[in-house]
Amino acid sequence: MGGDLGPRSVVPACIRFLQRFPLASLKLYGPAPQLQDLLREFHSTSVADRLEVVPCEQVVTQECNPVHALRRKRDSSMACALKAVADGEADAMVTSGNTGALLALSRSILGTIEGVRRPALGKSLPAEAGSCFLLDLGANIDCSAEDLVQFARMGVEAQRVHTGKRQLKVALLNIGAEPHKGTEEIRRAAELFESESSIDYFGFVEGHDIFTGVADVVVCDGLMGNVAMKSAEGVIRLMGQKAFTIERKNPFKRFFGQLAIKLLRKWRTQVEPARYNGASFLGVKGNVIKSHGGASSEAFYRAMITAKECAEADLAGRLSRALAP
């Protein structure tokens, strides 16, 4: 029920997902009449036997804060979908709803994996050489060096699932590569990373290095990670915007401009959030995938693919084993 478009982006993505993956089945949580109407509108009959609508009247709004969600939204569509994961009725849960509420409800309903101090939100982002897993994206504001070590170990497991690679280099996000740069906590984390045998530590990297692929996993606190991801999204959107403005101004170039814009759109899909949609909430006992709030149907479908990868590889189980104390 969340995100800018609500079930209007979710329902067509679900139908496409079921058509593409004949062994998959889905449960849709939300107000039944609204969802049934949309299912009819988008012609879901061919996949109806694998698509169950679970009626939930209560909905978590975008304005709802985490404390309110914990106290008053235990019967919301978001909470009910998480309960299905907790009860083993679902292998993964996907939502584009309120992030703060999702993190709070996930912790409360699924519980935290033993040994994990703080679950973290992470996501594969496009890079010149493949992809780069960035975490934390905003679940934790103040992070200790020890937290960052746990993030690194969780990020490695997640990126293994997404890429299939065994050997993954881990870097710390900082404002420079030199060892004296950054906060005391980041410098202390660097020492811990170096002594940690389960981490192949690369060193400090800067914001632009996320997208070069020098490291497979980049670790930072939620403030830096959130700013990095959203700034990158913002500038991509701006670039599309500028392109259209220039072409309208010059009628002579409009023809080639149209062709170029087509290609530009294609290129944008290589790097834009839609293609890399679906952040994983790592460290809770279940696979929870957060889709971008502004996700289109195409983007939500991508988040579902991410969820499928996590479920098939049993990412939550892997994390339990990897982080067991």
Added chain:
Amino acid sequence: MGGDLGPRSVVPACIRFLQRFPLASLKLYGPAPQLQDLLREFHSTSVADRLEVVPCEQVVTQECNPVHALRRKRDSSMACALKAVADGEADAMVTSGNTGALLALSRSILGTIEGVRRPALGKSLPAEAGSCFLLDLGANIDCSAEDLVQFARMGVEAQRVHTGKRQLKVALLNIGAEPHKGTEEIRRAAELFESESSIDYFGFVEGHDIFTGVADVVVCDGLMGNVAMKSAEGVIRLMGQKAFTIERKNPFKRFFGQLAIKLLRKWRTQVEPARYNGASFLGVKGNVIKSHGGASSEAFYRAMITAKECAEADLAGRLSRALAP
């Protein structure tokens, strides 16, 4: 002498600058033989009477840390150029050298403006509606709410110089727009911003809002600002990279691809660092402009334009008056 290309990007930019602005004159600091050779190579004779080479043997390297720069690099080209500003022999100084050394030497040689606790590095970035001045970009790691208020006031003066606009909206960078988001210091800053009469406070914005232009000035600590700017740069570079890869793969599209790449390049210049090159170090007694370390000659020329704007508007003087206690 700094930056990835050294004087090879600086010298042609200087010649172009002098040709474009007949009333300007420049001093070039560095090893005289090397600079003289380059001046000959790039045919500087037409502007030679306004271009003085000031010989400096010592150079600040990229590896030099700020403490070392303060102790051992007082005769470097960077220090000597700053002394020219301090002595009133130059109206502004531009470098693409070591940022940490520049900030330390600027503070020491020029001194801090009375009333300014911490000078900050800021820069105009492209936005859908014009531009957005972002600061701090990395001069200060831990910032108090009071520091952020000063950054805001300095950012407003700088953005006035760059845009000519009087009424400027100021926002605080955060991980969400809701009032409960962010660190305690960011939330405390929001209260101070609201009560400060000299600031037209907009509210919290997220990373992507830097590029929409909802605010004219966006304020944050140096860690967040640095990550925001560099992530944005990184993803733009990646997008160019991906474009070339796709076109090489499909020979049928190569022809239109070439045209599109030409346009893409043009669009990129609208948003890429080269066009918006030149960060101002605000709060020291003089105009100090930091060009991007990877600046091309074109980009360095842009940084010189930024310096010219700051010098003509007497930005350092404005800041002194605006921030006088």
